[in-house]
Amino acid sequence: MKVENAEYSKGVLDTKDKVVSILATIDGELSSVPIAEGNRHYDEIMKQVKEGTLTIKDAD
């Protein structure tokens, strides 16, 4: 799984101050990945972060 341009994303309205997802280009497609273990994309992103091959930009 090729993950690029990963950044944390805050929510909207009542979650506007809370990080709720990771916005990333996964295999060439813009994807919004929930912060949730068990989501295969989230698990892979965290694996790549742990291996040091991916960094996630902070939410604006």
Next chain:
Amino acid sequence: MSKAAELAALIANVNKGSSLAAKNFIINGNMSVAQRATSATASGNGTYNTIDRWITWDGNDGALTSEQSTDAPKGFSNSLKLVCTTADTSLAAGTYASFAQIIEAQNLQSLDYGSSDAKPITLSFWVKSSKTGTYCVAVEKQDSTQYRFVKEYTISSANTWEYKTVTILPDSNIKAGAGAIANDNGEGIRVLWSLGHGSTYTGATDNTWHTGNQYATNNQVNWMDSTSNNFFLTGCQLEIGEKATEFEHEPYETTLYKCLRYCEIHTLHSYTHMGFAYTTAQFLIPYTWKVEKRAAPTFTFPTVGTSSGNLGVTVASGSYPSTHGSVLRATTSVTQAYVYNNADDGYAGFTDDHIAVLYGYANPVVKIESEL
């Protein structure tokens, strides 16, 4: 199989705990549903590319494609077709090529793994390949201790449909506490077909459970060794009991709805979902889907913008706003998402408290996935 033998097998399995309906733990075993694509698509290393619920791993120096084929044995209309498109004639130790179905844990509770009542299961499938020889199929139990069961089967005649059955008996480890499958929405069992594994992953003992990371015996062929190689599979069924019974055909919509729990592909035509702007630069649009997802899904957007093939957002009049950004965001739950933007995502021209509408220009595609 005669009708009498078929009935005897069915009764034997029911006596072991199987049911007469919904007996197949594998979803889309007849390969009828292919939301993502039907034609040949390059496989990644752990990706769902074509037929629903079937994942492929291409972790070697070669390459392969998957597709939905209409080449199928009598009684079936489709099969999963794999083609080696770049050969790897000598698989290095840590490399592999395989495909699998990963079954959700809570759907496997009737197996009673982790107790002395653990039930036998039987896998049956139709297979065809241009390359004959010994192949392996592995059943991998997740949760607690991972146990793998590897069984060889032989493709005897090239380019000929053959029916295979494998019975997996629970051993003392599966019957002990570490053999349990959690009653949750995570991985329960992987049923994995090897197309070739390097030495790191071979060396399993045939017909035996083990705790190592071997997915194949040393006899497994290297199917990746030639671009002439193809592999077809259909009629996959995993059921309780020691006998393979007739494949359980079900209406297409039943299979489709099972698949939708894990993936929905939406082709968006024109104005599709309505929300509202809450500043002149920000909007919020609810987005629902047909079937509750296994877990909060990943929301994959097509290209965002105002060109043909793009997904965009319009103001209340139905026109694009004065400035349209190139990013959309989503926050998802198992039942729905909110599509929204941040203030600095490059949008302007909305009116506070007026509607905002998702607009699919020339059929862009949204993907909602919670595959295992």
